[in-house]
Amino acid sequence: MSSKKSLVWFRNDLRVRDNPALFSACKESLSVTAVFFDCSKQWSIHGKSPIQYHFVEQSLNHLSQELGELGIEFMVIPGSTFKESVSQICELMEEGDYDHLYLNQEPGWNELQRDNELCKRLANRCYFFNSDCVIKPGDVTLDSGDFYKVFTPYKNRWFQVLSTQNYEPLSKPKPMGEPIVNPPLEQSGPKKDSSNWPAGEQSALARLDEFCNLPLVHYSQNRDFPALSATSELSPYLAIGVISPKQCLAAVMNRLERLPTEKSEEGYSWVNEIIWREFYRHLLYFKPSLSKGESFKAEPELKWQYDEHMFQQWADGNTGYPIVDAAMRCLNQTGFMHNRLRMVVASFLTKDLLIDWRWGESYFMKQLIDGDFAANNGGWQWASGTGADAAPFFRIFNPTTQSQKFDPKGQFIKRWIPELNSANAKDIHAPEAWLEQNSQYANYPSPIVCHKRARIVALNTYQSRKQSIDKNEQPFDEPSNTQLL
Numbered sequence: 001m002s003s004k005k006s007l008v009w010f011r012n013d014l015r016v017r018d019n020p021a022l023f024s025a026c027k028e029s030l031s032v033t034a035v036f037f038d039c040s041k042q043w044s045i046h047g048k049s050p051i052q053y054h055f056v057e058q059s060l061n062h063l064s065q066e067l068g069e070l071g072i073e074f075m076v077i078p079g080s081t082f083k084e085s086v087s088q089i090c091e092l093m094e095e096g097d098y099d100h101l102y103l104n105q106e107p108g109w110n111e112l113q114r115d116n117e118l119c120k121r122l123a124n125r126c127y128f129f130n131s132d133c134v135i136k137p138g139d140v141t142l143d144s145g146d147f148y149k150v151f152t153p154y155k156n157r158w159f160q161v162l163s164t165q166n167y168e169p170l171s172k173p174k175p176m177g178e179p180i181v182n183p184p185l186e187q188s189g190p191k192k193d194s195s196n197w198p199a200g201e202q203s204a205l206a207r208l209d210e211f212c213n214l215p216l217v218h219y220s221q222n223r224d225f226p227a228l229s230a231t232s233e234l235s236p237y238l239a240i241g242v243i244s245p246k247q248c249l250a251a252v253m254n255r256l257e258r259l260p261t262e263k264s265e266e267g268y269s270w271v272n273e274i275i276w277r278e279f280y281r282h283l284l285y286f287k288p289s290l291s292k293g294e295s296f297k298a299e300p301e302l303k304w305q306y307d308e309h310m311f312q313q314w315a316d317g318n319t320g321y322p323i324v325d326a327a328m329r330c331l332n333q334t335g336f337m338h339n340r341l342r343m344v345v346a347s348f349l350t351k352d353l354l355i356d357w358r359w360g361e362s363y364f365m366k367q368l369i370d371g372d373f374a375a376n377n378g379g380w381q382w383a384s385g386t387g388a389d390a391a392p393f394f395r396i397f398n399p400t401t402q403s404q405k406f407d408p409k410g411q412f413i414k415r416w417i418p419e420l421n422s423a424n425a426k427d428i429h430a431p432e433a434w435l436e437q438n439s440q441y442a443n444y445p446s447p448i449v450c451h452k453r454a455r456i457v458a459l460n461t462y463q464s465r466k467q468s469i470d471k472n473e474q475p476f477d478e479p480s481n482t483q484l485l
């Protein structure tokens with residue numbers, strides 16, 4: 001590869017460090033310009049949340065500044081669909097007389113169609129790179145070439161493939177010239193404020209550093225307790241590529257002086273989560289129909305309910321199950337939810353209310369700051385029992401015991417449900433009797449379903465499906481520790 005004048009198209013890779021498209025363009029070109037398309041029309045079709053949109057805008061400001069320091073002009077082109085962005089980039093290539101276009105691949109069906117169209121139009125002038133995964137999706141396969149559908153064998157192979165690759169993150173490219181000041185970016189339309197997550201690469205790296213300095217070594221013991229700040233909360237940055245998974249591994253290695261590859265090793269369970277992220281991308285790569293709402297497992301699927309009233313009570317945090325309601329209220333206000341709670345509320349929607357997981361998936365995307373199609377789809381299908389490596393149908397989370405185990409003193413619940421502020425630890429997880437005696441708090445709802453009964457209904461409903469499941473079903477793995485289920 002050798003080019004004189006290059007264009008770099010930023011998408012879900014909003015960083016200058018460990019960015020292979022940018023790095024290669026800078027290495028191989030005399031001048032580099034960068035562009036980002038604000039695909040607001042497309043994103044609204046994808047259900048991108050207003051808070052993530054805001055976070056992208058804030059992150060672009062930081063990227064713009066960092067690119068300016070490297071002497072790289074940065075343009076943000078507003079308001080397009082993916083289809084329009086292909087035409088626009090082709091025009092830009094001609095108008096600007098660019099020799100080559102450098103870009104990192106993005107997961108997802110529409111993204112893939114866009115890039116296929118781009119390749120047709122620009123033929124051999126595009127250079128694609130993998131920046132989104134440690135190991136390029138498609139590179140972890142069985143010897144037969146078939147793809148892994150169960151996490152643990154995938155992970156074992158993933159470690160093998162990793163040992164044959166250089167996975168050190170790339171540095172920041174060398175400046176292309178004197179620093180320039182890119183003009184401030186225009187903000188479009190009202191969004192939901194994302195400032196709880198300071199934007200930009202430097203902030204993401206600082207958060208990673210802070211996490212690896214202490215919480216990392218206590219992660220496996222503490223990560224399931226939502227009242228503790230025990231997880232990295234890096235997912236908003238990973239979802240839009242402000243930080244890369246290779247940088248995450250490098251930080252772990254830096255802290256522990258090696259990469260933990262065994263369950264017994266410190267830091268292993270966090271690396272395991274990074275591999276779950278890769279696993280869901282791997283599934284999307286080999287089964288693109290997941291992007292179109294298909295469940296992973298063959299039909300017959302459950303006969304889902306489409307009860308809008310029940311759904312709204314779940315979404316608003318008014319189910320009468322405090323842990324579910326606290327989690328949903330937290331999501332609605334902050335755009336974030338702890339992993340343990342995502343599993344609890346997803347199980348509640350799909351198994352207690354028997355509502356189609358696709359409704360929950362879509363609601364999450366519209367609220368989450370870290371909305372990420374692959375992880376969200378994987379998480380919902382795992383919880384509903386329709387996924388590749390899903391919890392089997394008979395594993396139904398009991399919201400009350402989950403609450404007792406993972407929020408024993410009700411600290412998290414109290415943060416989000418002021419009505420239960422004066423309930424004690426014994427009453428708070430199932431407060432009906434307490435509410436009867438304390439009528440001043442009666443505005444907190446009674447349970448919308450009886451979990452015991454809902455569980456039996458779910459199990460009966462699943463019976464017909466059970467018969468069609470292969471008797472030798474593979475063992476399943478959990479994205480997080482559900483031993484205490």
Ligand SMILES: Cc1cc2nc3c(=O)[nH]c(=O)nc-3n(C[C@H](O)[C@H](O)[C@H](O)COP(=O)(O)OP(=O)(O)OC[C@H]3O[C@@H](n4cnc5c(N)ncnc54)[C@H](O)[C@@H]3O)c2cc1C
Pocket residue numbers: 223231232233234235236238239270273274276277278280337338339340342343346364368370371372373375376377378379380383479480
């Ligand atoms: C129903 C459901 C929906 C989900 N939707 C999303 C989503 O839209 N976006 C998203 O990033 N994650 C999603 N997850 C996965 C997980 O809940 C979040 O990644 C995690 O809570 C983010 O917090 P953290 O950054 O502190 O994670 P940490 O525990 O610090 O983990 C580090 C990183 O590993 C990745 N990761 C962790 N757990 C998982 C997992 N189970 N699956 C895939 N990747 C994981 C994330 O990128 C995360 O930032 C979902 C899980 C469920 C059960």
